[in-house]
Amino acid sequence: MxxxxxxxxxxxxxxxxxxxxxxxxxxxxxxxxxxxxxxxxxxxxxxxxxxxxxxxxxxxxxxxxxxxxxxxxxxxxxxxxxxxxxxxxxxxxxxxxxxxxxxxxxxxxxxxxxxxxxxxxxxxxxxxxxxxxxxxxxxxxxSLADIANDESKTFRNVLERSDSRELHMAIGLAAHGVGIGSFVYLRRIFERLILKRFTAHKDAMGWQDAEFVKLRMAEKITFLSSFLPAFMVKNAIIYNILSKGVHELNESECLKYFEILKQSIVWILQQDQEAKAEAEKIAAYTKAITQISGSISSV
Ligand SMILES: [Zn+2]
Structure with missing residues (x-):
């Protein structure tokens, strides 16, 4: 050549x-x-x-x-x-x-x-x-942190205040190459989002807390498969990294998984945003229909 x-x-x-x-x-x-x-x-x-x-x-x-x-x-x-x-x-x-x-x-x-x-x-x-x-x-x-934090603002409407603050911290630390610290913050947010999914559907599905809490993270994702993004469910095994203790993790391993975990959080939040937008649309239509029904009945 x-x-x-x-x-x-x-x-x-x-x-x-x-x-x-x-x-x-x-x-x-x-x-x-x-x-x-x-x-x-x-x-x-x-x-x-x-x-x-x-x-x-x-x-x-x-x-x-x-x-x-x-x-x-x-x-x-x-x-x-x-x-x-x-x-x-x-x-x-x-x-x-x-x-x-x-x-x-x-x-x-x-x-x-x-x-x-x-x-x-x-x-x-x-x-x-x-x-x-x-x-x-x-x-x-x-800076990378300014860009990423501006991106995280787009999810404020579906993030708890504490999650929003920790996402900000995680992104800032990762932007400075701090692997374990950023990973631990993301893991906390991820675990809370997964628990929130379980809590939101447990009554309707007849689930018991005891059967969920004992599962490893990959098993929890499979358990919630109908309520999580398909890509996550298909690749559930990679989330077993979240079941490791902090002392078992090293910097490069954490940085390697950071983007996967951050993207997973973004997917979950996008699902939440879509569900919220859909619920708001239904509420607006319901209100409009109620008003129309009221005006028809008064004719
Ligand atoms: Zn632009």
Whole structure:
């Protein structure tokens, strides 16, 4: 395979993008400062905390997006629209004459920005460090915590005040790479939401508290299968992580499960919002029908 020439620069073929051995790209023994494989530009910009080191080796398409050789959009929360949006990724442009001719050995501080499709003035800015295909975010505006907390505000109408406060704490801690602390807060919220589901339906279903409390989390999710998002029920086994004690968890394990748990909470809250909107619609129609019935009977 030949190298791909783009402008003045050369992209090495994908097969040659691994320049360090696995030993050289070693993972720290406690997992707290491990180099993780890079997944996607969208995940990197919207989910990874500052300073997390990620390995770009083999990710030619993602590198092309980061360095403006390929156009891409990314979906995420826009803190200016206060809702989910699609953003155009604007990668680092490399000016003509730049001595860089091989991404593998690039050492630089670069910028990436996201431009909201609804309004070009809604921009998220990222400052990144790349060094021998190891990339890390070293700055961003607005912060990950500000974006995520603005997103959590969209669920305030279905969240208890204490859950809302703890979700805020969890997101803030995760944005700073604090795995165990953020995970424990999310676990508390998740457990309360699951218990709330059980309480809401137990009388109608004839369930007993005793048969529910003894179950492990994966079993509770299967037990409540008719009242939880299908994806969660199908993958119930992953929630057994929640049955582990805090002393059994490590930082990297908690950060790994953070997004799954946060997304699960979002799904449950979205279900609650849909149910609330449906109940409000029914109440409004019932009121309108009552008024019409009253006017008909008075004719
Ligand atoms: Zn926007």
């Amino acid at each position: 030949s190298s791909v020439m783009v402008g003045f620069f050369i992209f090495a073929p994908q097969s040659k993008l691994v320049m360090k051995s696995e030993e050289e790209r070693s993972v720290d023994s406690d997992g707290s400062d491990a180099i993780k494989p890079f997944t996607t530009v969208e995940e990197f910009l919207f989910q990874e905390p500052l300073y997390q080191r990620l390995d770009l080796a083999g990710c030619i398409e993602e590198i092309e997006v980061l360095y403006r050789r390929q156009q891409r959009t990314a979906d995420g929360h826009c803190p200016f629209c206060c809702r989910q949006s699609t953003f155009a990724v604007s990668g680092q442009g490399v000016p003509g004459g730049d001595p860089w001719n091989n991404i593998q050995s690039r050492k630089s501080f670069d910028t990436v920005s996201l431009i909201c499709a609804r309004d070009r003035e809604h921009a998220l800015y990222y400052f990144v460090r790349i060094d021998d295909l190891i990339i890390q975010k070293v700055g961003q505006l607005p």
